[in-house]
Amino acid sequence: MKTDFNFSNLLGTVYRKGNLVYTEDGNTLLSPVGNRVTIFDLVNNKSHTLPFAHRTNIARIALHPQGQLLLTVDEQGHAILSHFTRRVVLYHFSLKGAVSAVVFSPSGRFFAVALGRKIEVWKTPSTPGSTEGDEEGGGLGFAPFVRYRTYVGHHDAVQNIEWSSDGRFFLSASKDLTARIWSLDPEEGFTPTVLAGHRTAVHAAWFSYDQETIYTISKDGALFQWRYLPPPDVDPDALTADDERWRIDERHYFFQDHAHLTTAAFHASSKLLVTGFSNGIFMLHELPSFSEIHKLSISLSTIDTVSVNKSGEWLAFGSSAQGQLLVWEWQSESYILKQQGHFDNLNALTYSPSGDRIITCADDGKIKVWDAASGFCVVTFTEHTSGVTACEFARRGNVLFTASLDGSVRAFDLIRYRCFRTFTAPKRLSFSSIAVDPSGEVVAAGSLDDFDVHIWSVQTGQLLDALSGHEGPISSLSFAPNGGTLISGSWDRTVRLWSIFQRTQTSEPLQLQADVLAVVVRPDSKQIAVSTLDGQLTFWSLSSGSQESGLDGRRDASGGRKATDRRLAANVAGTKSFDTIAYSADGTVLLASGNSKYICLYAVETGVLLRKFTVSINLSLDGTQEFLNSQLLTEAGPQALLDQSGEASDLEDRMDTTLPGSKRGDAGTRKAAPEVRVPSVAFSSTGRAFCAASTEGLLIYSLDSAVTFDPFDLDIDVTPASTLKTLQQGKWLQALIMAFRLSAPKLLRHVYITISVTDIDLVVRDVPAVYLERLLRFVAVEADTSPHFQLNLIWIEALLRLHGRVLKERQGEFAEVVRLVQRAVGRLQGEIMRMTEKNERAVEFFLAQPKPGAEVQIKAIGNGHAETNGHANGGAGRHNEDEEMSDGSAEAEWIGLD
Template identity: 65%
Template sequence: MKTEFKFSNLLGTVYCKGNLLFTPDGTCLLSPVGNRVTVFDLINNKSYTLPLSHRRNISRLALNPRGNLLLSVDEDGRAILANFHRRLALHHFSFKAPVSALAFSPSGRHFAVGVGRLVEVWKTPATPDADTDEGLEYAPFVRHRVHAGHYDTVQSIEWSSDSRFFLSCAKDLTARIWSFDPEDGFIPTTLAGHRESVLGAWFSSDQEQIYTVSQDGALFRWGYSQRPETKGDVDTREDDDRALQWRVVQRHYFLQNNAKVMCAAYHTESNLLVAGFSNGLFGLYELPDFNMIHTLSISQNGIDFVTLNKSGEWLAFGASKFGQLLVWEWQSESYILKQQGHFDSMNALVYSPDGQRIITTADDGKVKVWDTQSGFCVVTFTEHSGGVTACEFAKRGNVLFTSSLDGSIRAWDLIRYRNFRTFTAPSRLSFSSVAVDPSGEVVCAGSLDSFDIHIWSVQTGQLLDQLSGHEGPVASLAFAPSGDVVVSGSWDHTVRIWSIFGRSQTSEPIQLQADVLHVAFRPDSKQVAVSTLDGQLTFWSVSEASQEAGVDGRRDVSGGRKISDRRTAANVAGTKSFNCIAYSTDGNCVIAGGNSKYICLYDVQSGTLIKKFTVSVNLSLEGTQEFLNSRNLTEAGPRGLVDERGEASDLEDRIDRTLPGATRGDLSVRRTRPEVRVPALAFSPTGRAFCAASTEGLLVYSLDNALQFDPFDLDINITPASTLQAIEEKEFLLALIMAFRLNERLLIRQVYEAIPITDATLLVKEIPIVYLARLLRFVAQATDESPRLEFNLRWVEALLHAHGPYLKDHASSFASELRTVQKAIAKIQFELTRLADDNVYALDYLLAQPLLSAVLDHKPKEMSLMTNGNGALEDHTNEDMEGEWIGLGDDDGDVD
């Protein structure tokens, strides 16, 4: 089994905090999800998460106008400059303080940063060039200028279209105009007059007006005009340079009752202003007349951020309290994107039998279905009135079963997306586990309130039996894939194997040393894995009820220390056990996770640890640090637990709504420090990926990591220019290898199409084996996409002839590539068959044309006499009848 799983995607979380960002072409939306960035492709309906992670939650994002540089800054002011298209980190930098505003200039040469009450202008780092050494800098971040004038935190920065000036607004109730470089006659100007903090300030398209919006719902329009006392005084106006000034021309108010303005955005080209309010409403207004286009309620809580794409057609909203992300097209009044993650801790997950869906359940009572290809939530079920604790698929069909704390087991039809059956116990119980017969005829459930196992018939919905024998709460249930037995684990230190379809429903008890947390069946139904509270993983034979292997995982899973822990991470007892385990598809490995930041992959036969996956390095979560910093320990306790909200200037920020003792986060506020934990794990049916439900979301690790830039054996001499030079020198093998090392699709296609087909047979024989999979996959995709049919098929033929025996011996390693080749060839065969059938009818028609022409040429002229509209005869020659043949026949129907 391959073990090189890499982080592939993050599902279940679509927005946490910070600003949203459209790409320059307006087709993709960037959203901060904790310490990562997720990109939503709104055209192709896909999402992916960048493989870059900060040490804390991201607070600000910015893209340069070209769209190739992404600058992300976390809560501590540490920044990562990344190549957005290649998903590669270029530089790391620290601004020494939290960043509250960030914006690139329209020229892309500089960017402005709001650091506290200061506005800093920095030079944009140069990107590496293929032909020069520009970009290979030791210190790429160079500060150009620092502007000090605000008395409180800067909230937003907006540049003018010519990159000469920029506006900054802050919590000190003012907005200020700055120049990039000192200019003659320009003095930095303060725009004052608002009664609450200014959220945004923007230039108009002609830069003759400025719009400012404050938190109390006031919109001011500023114009550059004469002072009232100097109007008409020509001499004073000519002598005094300060006769012209920025002053308020017009005042408007949103008038949304007691709702505050939370965010605002302005589109310069179309003069559209959109504002989001604390009551979940947003309004769209046309400036400068302040005409309201429409308002809409999109959330039950405040909207944290809003932005518009380049064309001004799409509005993107982010609401952090419930983790909502929406993209609204205001002209058609329809949603382009509407996603929301679980706003409480996830409890369980399961893959669909075809591997195309992932189902997650959480304490918020919702069941969500996620598409593995697009990364979007397909449907959400809300029928449960309590936390959903477990979910399981019937192996045959699209039927899902879930158990809940509301005392019900529900069956869902994932074709029609409806709840078609509900199972309940005679007495009110909170079910914590569920297991389903592979045939889908019987469903079992266990509870922490009762020690019995309840069994229902799916067809009738009736309770068939209650299995007694456990002396403690039933923590986990699992049906054998063969369907003959069910295994239950309990807190009474026993695991019982039940034969529920036999005449005598006897159970075989297996005694363990600690409370059982989870049980899992091997795919061949011959072995069961058990996780206990003492950190042990034991593997038992189902037929013999004897232990076959064991793993002590206490040292492997332990890790991570809370800021309130008095013991080190190695001595904390709460993280020394696995809460969930899952077998791989081939049954050779088992993956396990718990209340820790580690996921462990073990080999079952030898009991050795193969690999450890770190769930998160986000220091905003509890349990991600191995050692605590003594500088954060104050006389009042750890600095992270000291309530500093009392010093906030706004009443809304001073109110503390957190619940004491909440470890999973609080529904009423998302500023608590949730603990990193992994409550559920599952392998995909193909074995090429596995997913883990964590505090940050649904993490997907995959072997098929489709990154655009995956350098292999790369050095400084391999560039696109040197690759094209190798083609000119007819070094085709060298050029192809260099293109694969750079892994840029357009360059690979250029090299591939430049190779003569006569050299393909010799070239594929010399290609290193390490590039064989990549070449096979690329040729198969080119066969499917390119119109050069014979050229691509000759390449496929050469590859299969040269490496056929090797591919046969390593069929499992090349299964994905061979399936792609087979799919492409089958598509070509189908299209050729259809084309040939169409040509048969076309040839029949063309062969019949000479006969028809002969008939028309020998037609008597008197037979072409027809009447016109007036009833008179009209002469139609053979030339008039061209293209509209009329069947001429004798009495027998034959053509004369």
């Protein structure tokens, strides 16, 4: 089995903190999720996460106007410049301070950064072969970050930067109650201007579309409109050029009781102002009239950021407290995207039998169903009233079973998306483990409050039995895939095998040396894997009940020290065991994870550690550091344990709303850093991917995530002329790949039609894997728009026949394009059927028509044919003209309808 799994996607988290950014076309949204960036394709309904990661949570992101360069900055000021389309890191750089705003200039040659009270403008690094960026080195190679100018004048932190449309000026809004106008380069007759008058911190400032007006908005909801005007009550004849300056022309106010403004965005071309408040309400106004268009409550907590796409149609909102991400189309008043991740720790996950759905459950009491292909949450169940601890699929049918701390086990129908069964015990128990019989008729659950295993009938919902025998809490349950045995693990250091379908429900105990944490059965029902508290993994024969092998995983499992630990990471006791284990589909490898940042992949036969995956390098999480950083030590102890919120300038930021004595309190206002851990792992049914529930979200590792090397990427001679020349030489495959590289639709269509029909099989067989998805998509579009029915069907048949196995194994990646092909084939079938039906009726109609005045005289001639004199109606006359002999007679090999 292949084991070269790589990070593929991050689900379960859609927004953490920071700003949201649209691409230039407005169809894609970039959202920071912890120390990574997730890309949401709003048109194709897909999402993916960029492979690189920061050392701390991302604070700000900015996208180049041309859409190629992405700049991300974390909380400590470390910046990563990456190629957005290629998903490749280009450069690492440190801005040496916390960043509150990052904005590219309209031309893309500069970007402005707000570092506390000062503003720095940097030259955008140039890319090889481009004329953008540094004037001295543009086009000659890659130039790293070069600081262009520093602007100082504000007395408090700068919160927002906005460029003018020509890129000559920019506005800055600060907490010192002022906004300022700066020029990029020294301008004759211009001096930096201060716009003062607000009573609270200025949140943002913008230019109007014609740049004749400036709008500033403050935290208390005051909107000021500034114009370049002379002083009032002064004789116009006595005015001089120095008397005119920026003055407040109009004042508008948002009246929101017990709420303050938290975010705002202005779309200059459509004159739309979007504002978000701390009570979850957003408002949409038209300027300069300040007429209210919409007012809607979209969240129960603070709206942290808002962004408007280039056309001004879609508004994106982010709320960090609830982990919400919304895209709203204000004209039709409908949601384009409405996603929310778990806002508490994930506890368990499971794959659906088909492998296209992933189910997660968390301490927030929610159960979410994720589409593995698109990365979106399909449905959320909220029936449980407390944390959900375990979930498992029935092998037959789309039925999901969950166990919760609220004392219930529930069954959900994933076709109708409803809860249809609720199982409870005679006394109130907090269930922590669950197992489902392969037939789907029996469900078993265990609890840490009781020593019995409870069994219910799925059909009736009645409690069938409570299996007694363990002398400690039940930690793990699992049914053998053949359905004959129930395996239970307990803290009493035993694993018991129950034959629940026999008359005598005997249990055979297997004795271990430490508390049992997890039990799992191999898919062939011949072996059991057990993880214990001492870090040992033991493998037992299910039929004989004897131990086959074992391995010590303490050294592999341990890693990472917390801020409160007084020992080294290698000596921390809480991370030296595996809380969850999972077999692969073929049973050859075993995944194991626990309270550390590592996921270990073992070979079952030899017990060798094959791979060790690092879940996160995010220092914002507790437990990711291996060594103590002496720079973070103070006289009062580690800096991470100090509550520094009391030094905040705003009252609401200084107030402590957490529960007394609690480490976490409210999920939205936790003071302690969340601890990195991996409570659950699972393999997909195909074996080409596995997912892990971690503190950062649902991580997916896949065999198909690596970018395939394309040798044509390095060829600078790929031009339309060279492509046509290659096509004339009969090099079909090379011409097709060159056309794909150029992304020229007309050229690609010409190559597609020119390729010889007899060579289509050879071209399809040898097409590189990196172009398979693009070729399928192109053929599907051609089948929808092109009149070449047979040619398109030959291409589709060859693609499905020669690459069907790849499409099935990587169905998550090719699901969308396969649906396009299916839709195109269905449309072709429908058109052909309609055409044949129409022709059949037309022929029947013509055959039924009388022929008045038509006389067809047929006489026999010597050669056995029929000779006609005169013409019949319809095509008979034309037939005689086509076959007219040189002597003026006509022969026909048909018999008249009369």
